Amino acid sequence: MATVINGKEHAQQLRDNLAIEVSKLKSDHALVPGLAVVLVGEDPASQIYVRNKAKQTVEVGMKSFEHRLDTDTDEVTLLDLIASLNADDAVHGILVQLPLPPHIDEFKVINAVSHDKDVDGFHLMNVGRLNTDGGGVVPCTPLGSLMMLKSQLGDLTGLNAVIVGRSNIVGKPMAALLLKANCTVTIAHSRTKNLEELCRTADILVAAVGRPRMIQGDWIKPGATVIDVGINRIEENGATKLVGDVDYLSASEVAGAITPVPGGVGPMTIACLLHNTVQQAKRIAGIDLSDQ
């Protein structure tokens, strides 16, 4: 049976370290990192998720600012709010919850956030830096996934990594990170031929397709490390259940190690958001980022 990679524990450890760092920023630099989260619309899952973020932000000693706007808010109003947050010295990180309603241009909104306050790593400047000098802010889900992989496997050099999913939010930045970690990287997607065979070549398999339990145990190389990024709400036996993109039961009989859903990548995503906020606060304040 596979080792279960406990995302909750990893996230707790990261938050504990952040709490220490935040208290030092307060005492040595009079700096309190602040994170602003903007939610447009009433999606219940998004609301729970935004509440969790705010709670954990406060728990590590940072300031949390929440902005909830109606579903029919126009783009100009949202862009005005972002401009005021960009100018607000108490705000070091800005996250606009995605997806946005269809009448709002997501690309425009993402790039309206100052790249110095972008904590998702979705701004073009940070995407560019991830793919060149690696110095920008890194998207939270791939960053958390990489941290767990390194903790599980140590040096990743030479390993064969297959990422299923080519999104800007997970698949592409995950590929950039694994490439930087000296893996041989393949990005697979819905048009990939012989997907099952390809998955069986992976020492590291990252599933980020948004299809419940798509990846089966017999697609996995024995001993491989499996990172399940999927968070799918399904109905089963009359109850709502959270499942990943990997069929956990069959996969855990073959894999060497695997992240569960819930309790895997999700909690690490939020912890990395806090990490990115601290990083941006230090960058804005001109505090040496290598001096941790």
Ligand SMILES: Nc1nc(=O)c2c([nH]1)NC[C@@H]1CN(c3ccc(C(=O)N[C@@H](CCC(=O)O)C(=O)O)cc3)C=[N+]21
């Ligand atoms: N600008 C932006 N940045 C994001 O990072 C972003 C976003 N928009 N929009 C929505 C998605 C989704 N997302 C999740 C993060 C953590 C959990 C999480 O902690 N999940 C728990 C379960 C929570 C539950 O029970 O619903 C777990 O996996 O254990 C879930 C979902 C970040 N997103």
Ligand SMILES: [Mg+2]
């Ligand atoms: Mg995300």
